[in-house]
Amino acid sequence: MKDVELSAAQSGAGTEDDTLYEVRQKIYPRSVSGWFNTWRWVLVWFTQLVFYGLCWLPWNGRQAVLFDLVQRKFYIFGLVFWPQDVFFLAVLLIISAYALFLFTAVGGRLWCGYACPQTVYTEIFLWIEKVIEGDRNARMKLDQATVGGRKIAIKVAKHSAWILVALWTGFTFVGYFTPIKTLMDEVASLQFGPWETFWILFYGLATYGNAGWLREQVCKYMCPYARFQGVMFDPDTLVITYDLERGEPRGPRSKKEDYKASGKGDCVDCGLCVVVCPTGIDIRQGMQYECIGCAACIDACNQVMDKMNYPRGLIRYSTEHAVEEHWGWNDILAHIVRPRVLVYSSILLSIIAAFVWGLATKPALRVDVIRDRTVMAREVEDGAIENLYRLQVMNVSEMEERYVLSVTGLPGIQLVGDAQISVPPATTHTLTVHIRVPADSARRGANPIYFDVKSLNNLKTAVHEKASFIQP
Amino acid sequence: MQRWIWILFPSFAVACLAEFVFFSVIDPQQLYLFGEPVNYSPIATYSICFFGFWLVGMASTVFSVFLQRSPEEINRRQHRSIGHAHRKTVLH
Numbered sequence: 001m002k003d004v005e006l007s008a009a010q011s012g013a014g015t016e017d018d019t020l021y022e023v024r025q026k027i028y029p030r031s032v033s034g035w036f037n038t039w040r041w042v043l044v045w046f047t048q049l050v051f052y053g054l055c056w057l058p059w060n061g062r063q064a065v066l067f068d069l070v071q072r073k074f075y076i077f078g079l080v081f082w083p084q085d086v087f088f089l090a091v092l093l094i095i096s097a098y099a100l101f102l103f104t105a106v107g108g109r110l111w112c113g114y115a116c117p118q119t120v121y122t123e124i125f126l127w128i129e130k131v132i133e134g135d136r137n138a139r140m141k142l143d144q145a146t147v148g149g150r151k152i153a154i155k156v157a158k159h160s161a162w163i164l165v166a167l168w169t170g171f172t173f174v175g176y177f178t179p180i181k182t183l184m185d186e187v188a189s190l191q192f193g194p195w196e197t198f199w200i201l202f203y204g205l206a207t208y209g210n211a212g213w214l215r216e217q218v219c220k221y222m223c224p225y226a227r228f229q230g231v232m233f234d235p236d237t238l239v240i241t242y243d244l245e246r247g248e249p250r251g252p253r254s255k256k257e258d259y260k261a262s263g264k265g266d267c268v269d270c271g272l273c274v275v276v277c278p279t280g281i282d283i284r285q286g287m288q289y290e291c292i293g294c295a296a297c298i299d300a301c302n303q304v305m306d307k308m309n310y311p312r313g314l315i316r317y318s319t320e321h322a323v324e325e326h327w328g329w330n331d332i333l334a335h336i337v338r339p340r341v342l343v344y345s346s347i348l349l350s351i352i353a354a355f356v357w358g359l360a361t362k363p364a365l366r367v368d369v370i371r372d373r374t375v376m377a378r379e380v381e382d383g384a385i386e387n388l389y390r391l392q393v394m395n396v397s398e399m400e401e402r403y404v405l406s407v408t409g410l411p412g413i414q415l416v417g418d419a420q421i422s423v424p425p426a427t428t429h430t431l432t433v434h435i436r437v438p439a440d441s442a443r444r445g446a447n448p449i450y451f452d453v454k455s456l457n458n459l460k461t462a463v464h465e466k467a468s469f470i471q472p
Numbered sequence: 473m474q475r476w477i478w479i480l481f482p483s484f485a486v487a488c489l490a491e492f493v494f495f496s497v498i499d500p501q502q503l504y505l506f507g508e509p510v511n512y513s514p515i516a517t518y519s520i521c522f523f524g525f526w527l528v529g530m531a532s533t534v535f536s537v538f539l540q541r542s543p544e545e546i547n548r549r550q551h552r553s554i555g556h557a558h559r560k561t562v563l564h
Contacts, residue, residue, distance in 0.1 A: 086496035195515045
């Protein structure tokens with residue numbers, strides 16, 4: 001049976017003559033329990049509680065996290081981002097990238113093994129598969145069995161469960177762009193918007209396809225990070241390592257046998273590390289780009305080592321240097337501080353500092369002044385000259401604000417009409433203002449003038465904006 | 473499968489980026505279609521544009537995948553059909 005397991009787990013080379021590509025063999029990862037697997041499930045619960053739950057959280061009478069595409073405003077708790085703030089989003093992406101570099105340099109593919117959505121959803125889908133179809137051997141048997149009532153029933157049950165999870169995921173995803181309560185009401189009354197339905201199905205299908213069918217192929221053939229991770233690795237990066245020196249020569253043995261006397265290493269060649277691997281590799285062949293660092297092989301191997309009464313850690317998190325030099329954890333930890341890590345962390349910290357500073361000083365008010373070009377300038381009573389301006393006053397804050405408008409820059413310049421406006425939270429108020437200047441106080445042509453918009457509630461919120469006044 | 477991935481996935485990733493950059497600077501309400509202001513709902517405009525970007529990306533990746541075939545692969549296709557006929561005659 002072991003041989004069957006091994007040969008099925010090792011991905012085969014192309015069998016078809018007319019293709020140059022490797023033919024994919026379905027991988028049936030055997031479930032495993034252990035310290036690292038527990039941690040992965042902790043992360044599955046954490047990330048999915050955040051993802052499925054956050055969209056239901058209210059804040060100030062609205063959804064706490066909402067990317068409102070219709071109004072072109074992103075709400076993240078107390079912060080409101082306008083299209084003008086796209087810079088922050090770009091910086092946030094840079095921060096994420098540097099954080100990934102740093103984690104990778106120190107701990108290898110921690111992201112892939114524990115937090116990447118592909119891993120997380122595959123883990124959930126595998127769990128469903130295990131509950132309905134059984135573990136590895138039962139699944140392989142079922143797939144080889146002839147089509148019959150039982151097989152169809154089991155497959156239908158599994159795919160229905162997958163589709164339900166996928167649809168809920170799609171629904172949640174769309175709930176970050178359309179208020180999820182509106183979406184829920186639409187579901188309750190069966191009146192979906194066409195595009196919302198489409199995107200729920202689209203995202204649902206992507207989840208079902210990626211976590212149910214594609215699985216490790218996403219990591220092997222689609223993920224760019226898997227391809228360039230090597231750039232961030234160095235000999236002091238923690239990776240999942242098989243201790244070649246300790247393990248070889250591998251081979252089966254009886255538990256009572258003095259295997260050292262017969263010249264064998266610690267590896268009993270049980271193949272468990274291969275059958276639990278979600279990407280179907282043999283970690284004993286050394287570091288491979290397909291390894292997503294999930295540590296399932298460590299958990300599996302440790303179980304075997306315990307059974308054999310051998311010390312744990314034949315497969316373990318270690319570094320290239322540590323394995324070569326037989327270092328313990330103290331030496332490994334001491335090598336975390338090194339130029340690469342220092343450079344990554346200092347860049348990361350400075351960008352985070354700049355980002356936080358930018359957020360803290362983000363203006364609560366923006367003003368755009370556009371001169372009305374349809375009316376150049378006109379003469380009004382007393383021979384004064386009048387220009388028209390369109391003012392866009394954006395209240396970027398989360399509270400209703402009252403603003404007072406004023407204008408300076410030319411002798412006798414005055415604003416005609418009401419100089420106070422109130423603007424609801426996170427709203428743009430557009431108004432036309434008439435500016436008059438006595439006939440003799442401006443030169444012919446364009447004269448610089450300045451608009452001041454000041455908040456009555458908060459004296460610090462003020463904008464000084466330049467415009468030009470045309471004297472015919 | 474890999475060929476499908478090469479065509480669909482990089483173009484999808486680039487379409488996401490293009491959508492993000494394009495609509496962070498352009499309001500869908502400001503777009504014109506055949507000289508008329510676009511009167512679809514914003515979500516419809518975002519969605520249609522996304523698929524537009526994806527299609528353009530796919531056109532490019534299909535082209536790349538087409539050019540990526542090695543000389544052996546192109547030659548092999550012709551040789552094989554000739555080879556089959558040849559082998560048959562030899563065997564008989």
